[in-house]
Amino acid sequence: xxxxxxxxxxxxxxxxxxxxxxxxxxxxxxxxxxxxxxxxxxxxxxxxxxxxxxxxxxxxxxxxxxxxxxxxxxxxxxxxxxxxxxxxxxxxxxxxxxxxxxxxxxxxxxxxxxxxxxxxxxxxxxxxxxxxxxxxxxxxxxxxxxxxxxxxxxxxxxxxxxxxxxxxxxxxxxxxxxxxxxxxxxxxxxxxxxxxxxxxxxxxxxxxxxxxxxxxxxxxxxxxxxxxxxxxxxxxxxxxxxxxxxxxxxxxxxxxxxxxxxxxxxxxxxxxxxxxxxxxxxxxxxxxxxxxxxxxxxxxxxxxxxxxxxxxxxxxxxxxxxxxxxxxxxxxxxxxxxxxxxxxxxxxxxxxxxxxxxxxxxxxxxxxxxxxxxxxxxxxxxxxxxxxxxxxxxxxxxxxxxxxxxxxxxxxxxxxxxxxxxxxxxxxxxxxxxxxxxxxxxxxxxxxxxxxxxxxxxxxxxxxxxxxxxxxxxxxxxxxxxxxxxxxxxxxxxxxxxxxxxxxxxx
Numbered sequence: 001x002x003x004x005x006x007x008x009x010x011x012x013x014x015x016x017x018x019x020x021x022x023x024x025x026x027x028x029x030x031x032x033x034x035x036x037x038x039x040x041x042x043x044x045x046x047x048x049x050x051x052x053x054x055x056x057x058x059x060x061x062x063x064x065x066x067x068x069x070x071x072x073x074x075x076x077x078x079x080x081x082x083x084x085x086x087x088x089x090x091x092x093x094x095x096x097x098x099x100x101x102x103x104x105x106x107x108x109x110x111x112x113x114x115x116x117x118x119x120x121x122x123x124x125x126x127x128x129x130x131x132x133x134x135x136x137x138x139x140x141x142x143x144x145x146x147x148x149x150x151x152x153x154x155x156x157x158x159x160x161x162x163x164x165x166x167x168x169x170x171x172x173x174x175x176x177x178x179x180x181x182x183x184x185x186x187x188x189x190x191x192x193x194x195x196x197x198x199x200x201x202x203x204x205x206x207x208x209x210x211x212x213x214x215x216x217x218x219x220x221x222x223x224x225x226x227x228x229x230x231x232x233x234x235x236x237x238x239x240x241x242x243x244x245x246x247x248x249x250x251x252x253x254x255x256x257x258x259x260x261x262x263x264x265x266x267x268x269x270x271x272x273x274x275x276x277x278x279x280x281x282x283x284x285x286x287x288x289x290x291x292x293x294x295x296x297x298x299x300x301x302x303x304x305x306x307x308x309x310x311x312x313x314x315x316x317x318x319x320x321x322x323x324x325x326x327x328x329x330x331x332x333x334x335x336x337x338x339x340x341x342x343x344x345x346x347x348x349x350x351x352x353x354x355x356x357x358x359x360x361x362x363x364x365x366x367x368x369x370x371x372x373x374x375x376x377x378x379x380x381x382x383x384x385x386x387x388x389x390x391x392x393x394x395x396x397x398x399x400x401x402x403x404x405x406x407x408x409x410x411x412x413x414x415x416x417x418x419x420x421x422x423x424x425x426x427x428x429x430x431x432x433x434x435x436x437x438x439x440x441x442x443x444x445x446x447x448x449x450x451x452x453x454x455x456x457x458x459x460x461x462x463x464x465x466x467x468x469x470x471x472x473x474x475x476x477x478x479x480x481x482x483x484x485x486x487x488x489x490x491x492x493x494x495x496x497x498x499x500x501x502x503x504x505x506x507x
């Protein structure tokens with residue numbers, strides 16, 4: 001095989017592709033903005049973590065020792081990202097008449113369940129904001145003399161005290177700053193809260209004593225503190241959704257510059273991270289992406305309607321992370337069909353390999369399927385006919401994580417004839433170590449999920465199909481059609497001659 005191509009990533013700070021050169025040789029330190037745990041995440045939220053997972057898997061694949069941090073925001077995030085409104089968790093706790101700590105725990109576990117369902121690898125640490133309150137106060141005290149001022153409502157950061165504020169967002173115009181909430185006494189429209197003092201006569205469930213009064217930290221402060229504490233400034237990569245690029249991340253960067261005594265952002269490391277990477281939005285045309293819509297699009301809703309969660313991961317991989325991705329049920333169904341084809345191809349290979357094992361007096365070639373493959377291992381093997389598709393896969397991932405092309409490379413590997421099944425399975429495992437579709441562990445049965453409102457059990461469906469096959473064998477076509485019509489009336493579509501070999505699906 002040819003030498004591996006250089007991994008290049010799109011740096012939002014400079015708006016260009018750049019070769020990835022780690023700050024610490026052989027390591028990759030990555031921070032991902034995590035959820036605010038006041039409600040269930042919708043599937044658009046989860047796209048950010050699929051993207052960050054593919055990035056982390058690619059860094060591991062290319063031989064880097066990965067340290068990935070995802071934070072949990074359980075305090076400080078207001079209902080408007082631009083320093084306005086109520087604390088999201090305080091508001092939800094009041095609505096549900098529950099402890100804010102119970103609210104945070106419930107939705108943290110719900111988020112982690114979605115992470116597991118999407119086969120997203122666990123980070124090195126889940127950093128929880130309320131575990132770092134003392135560190136946040138210390139951070140704020142250090143930057144206060146040169147960069148902050150106090151108002152009745154709290155401690156504010158003066159954005160005019162750092163160079164290149166807003167460069168990440170390219171939003172330093174009056175129009176861009178118009179989205180920022182006006183607070184009486186602020187020096188600049190874009191100034192933001194470092195610490196929010198609890199108003200006189202009010203009590204929050206989450207509040208702490210500080211030099212600026214009893215209150216709670218600002219949302220932007222949390223990520224600066226946890227990123228710096230756990231990864232050290234500067235670290236390699238900071239990721240998040242594109243919505244963070246406009247306000248949250250520019251404010252983080254300003255704090256990092258202040259804390260480190262750094263200059264302008266021509267040197268990207270002055271921002272606190274060398275690379276800033278953002279995934280684009282998931283677009284849904286009916287308005288059900290908003291959590292205020294009632295039955296909003298969360299992962300459990302997809303499962304309740306009969307879609308395996310990895311079909312959504314496949315859907316994300318089919319588009320480039322920097323492009324908008326449109327969600328539709330038809331598109332999700334097509335992604336599930338594509339995943340089924342891959343799983344069936346892998347099952348056939350595993351069966352062929354098992355046949356060779358049972359028929360041979362010698363031990364056949366084993367295959368690696370534990371997801372630990374690295375590019376160095378792949379480069380070191382003789383892949384024969386598989387070499388071109390592995391090279392295509394490497395080039396795609398090295399080109400700013402082009403998973404859409406990487407998927408086609410994996411599919412091409414499945415179609416190549418006259419290749420030892422163990423070697424082909426190893427090549428699939430190597431590519432799936434990056435894509436994370438769990439292809440060597442999934443079965444067709446795993447992907448057949450019964451919708452929550454289905455009227456029949458799977459056993460009842462299978463029995464009806466067995467009766468129908470018996471009727472057809474006896475040429476009793478009237479009975480066969482009657483069984484088919486009865487199943488259709490109960491939401492079961494019988495797929496005679498389906499090329500995937502699936503005999504039914506629930507509508």
